[in-house]
Amino acid sequence: MRAEITFNGNGTAAARYVGWAPVPAEARLSDPTGAAAPVTVRLQNQSTTQGGQVAFYSAIPDAARDDLELTLPLSGTPVQFFLAGRFQRPSIVDRDANVQIVNTADDQAIGTTSLMVRVRKNANSLTAAERNRLLAAFATLNNAGMGRFADFRNVHSSAGDPEAHQNAGFPPWHRAFLLDLERELQQIDPSVALPYWRFDEPAPNLFTRDFMGVTDPSTGRVLFSATNPLQFWSTDGVIGIVRRPRFNTQTQLATALQGPVITEPETFLLGLGTTSPPIHRYSRFRRYEGNPHGTAHVSFTGSISQIPTAAKDPLFFLLHANVDRLWAKWQWLNARFDVDDASSFEPLGAAGSPGTTRVGHNSNDTMWPWNQVTTAPRPSTAPGGTMAPSLLTAAPGLRPTVGSMIDYQGIRTAASRLGFDYDDVPFEFPN
Numbered sequence: 001m002r003a004e005i006t007f008n009g010n011g012t013a014a015a016r017y018v019g020w021a022p023v024p025a026e027a028r029l030s031d032p033t034g035a036a037a038p039v040t041v042r043l044q045n046q047s048t049t050q051g052g053q054v055a056f057y058s059a060i061p062d063a064a065r066d067d068l069e070l071t072l073p074l075s076g077t078p079v080q081f082f083l084a085g086r087f088q089r090p091s092i093v094d095r096d097a098n099v100q101i102v103n104t105a106d107d108q109a110i111g112t113t114s115l116m117v118r119v120r121k122n123a124n125s126l127t128a129a130e131r132n133r134l135l136a137a138f139a140t141l142n143n144a145g146m147g148r149f150a151d152f153r154n155v156h157s158s159a160g161d162p163e164a165h166q167n168a169g170f171p172p173w174h175r176a177f178l179l180d181l182e183r184e185l186q187q188i189d190p191s192v193a194l195p196y197w198r199f200d201e202p203a204p205n206l207f208t209r210d211f212m213g214v215t216d217p218s219t220g221r222v223l224f225s226a227t228n229p230l231q232f233w234s235t236d237g238v239i240g241i242v243r244r245p246r247f248n249t250q251t252q253l254a255t256a257l258q259g260p261v262i263t264e265p266e267t268f269l270l271g272l273g274t275t276s277p278p279i280h281r282y283s284r285f286r287r288y289e290g291n292p293h294g295t296a297h298v299s300f301t302g303s304i305s306q307i308p309t310a311a312k313d314p315l316f317f318l319l320h321a322n323v324d325r326l327w328a329k330w331q332w333l334n335a336r337f338d339v340d341d342a343s344s345f346e347p348l349g350a351a352g353s354p355g356t357t358r359v360g361h362n363s364n365d366t367m368w369p370w371n372q373v374t375t376a377p378r379p380s381t382a383p384g385g386t387m388a389p390s391l392l393t394a395a396p397g398l399r400p401t402v403g404s405m406i407d408y409q410g411i412r413t414a415a416s417r418l419g420f421d422y423d424d425v426p427f428e429f430p431n
């Protein structure tokens with residue numbers, strides 16, 4: 001007797017990745033030999049103290065369970081359920097989460113499926129193996145300046161500046177930018193998720209020669225160990241990265257000339273309005289583009305400190321993963337996932353219309369460069385093409401809209417799930 005589970009609408013091993021958001025799954029008897037009647041099974045995590053674990057849901061919405069009983073017909077007809085990573089139990093290596101299918105009649109396992117609970121983690125506390133897989137994937141994407149990374153560097157440029165900054169679309173545009181890059185990294189190594197640099201805490205393990213490098217104070221050039229694949233990093237035909245911190249990277253939080261970044265709790269308070277009673281509003285929260293975001297950028301001199309050159313430095317993507325995490329956590333704290341609610345996103349605009357602000361910053365506008373529009377006021381080139389697809393979800397599509405970035409976990413609309421999560425931002429159904 002054998003049973004199996006599949007999920008993400010895809011039976012292949014390449015699709016066995018989950019975050020905190022529940023995904024459709026099904027269990028079936030693949031070999032009913034020895035069974036005379038429908039078989040009651042229990043889905044459970046194989047007992048391990050480390051690594052990934054899974055949570056089960058019989059339906060949506062429902063409470064997450066540690067295990068789930070299902071009755072599987074002899075015909076092999078699948079039985080539906082839902083599956084997610086168990087919060088605070090992410091994987092450490094690929095496929096280290098093992099779901100067992102146990103026959104409740106005799107407690108024998110009749111099937112096991114291995115998957116990865118893949119989420120974005122704090123870069124400062126990655127294992128050496130997690131760090132090395134990330135660096136290898138980044139270096140492959142850059143390919144010493146000859147690879148696809150050049151498109152990402154070229155998008156975040158002077159021409160792209162008004163598409164991405166100083167307006168309501170700043171958080172969604174950068175969420176899409178990171179997702180596109182992360183999917184490219186995952187095509188190289190599917191066990192990689194983009195980590196975040198918590199710039200409001202010291203990150204001594206990030207600023208080492210084995211990770212994002214250590215600056216030579218005499219030249220401003222970033223030095224790497226001989227085993228770090230970033231040693232061959234190259235952009236615009238020039239080898240190396242120039243990045244000089246204005247703060248002690250071993251002991252301090254990111255600190256610019258005007259002072260340190262505001263802390264995470266202070267960032268969440270930015271959203272608080274002045275009405276009575278005060279509510280948290282997106283239009284106020286997005287002021288975080290200044291401090292902490294801008295402050296973190298200018299806590300260095302060098303390419304990361306200016307928009308046209310910032311994305312030359314791989315640290316940019318870890319900085320922005322934290323910027324995006326702060327928005328995601330603010331969204332969770334305040335239940336701000338409804339794109340049609342002005343406290344979750346504003347301005348609001350109709351598709352194809354200029355909306356209430358510059359095109360590219362209204363919820364129904366498509367975003368450059370993924371829309372491939374090169375007529376004014378959009379830039380005259382659109383490097384990189386459409387959004388990278390995913391085996392795990394159809395969202396956000398090839399030409400994402402600003403609004404498609406809001407409900408990133410598929411809380412309100414399951415089909416909106418973008419397929420990424422942060423280690424400290426859970427999935428919760430709305431009340």
Ligand SMILES: [Cu+2]
Pocket residue numbers: 293297310320
């Ligand atoms: Cu930035």
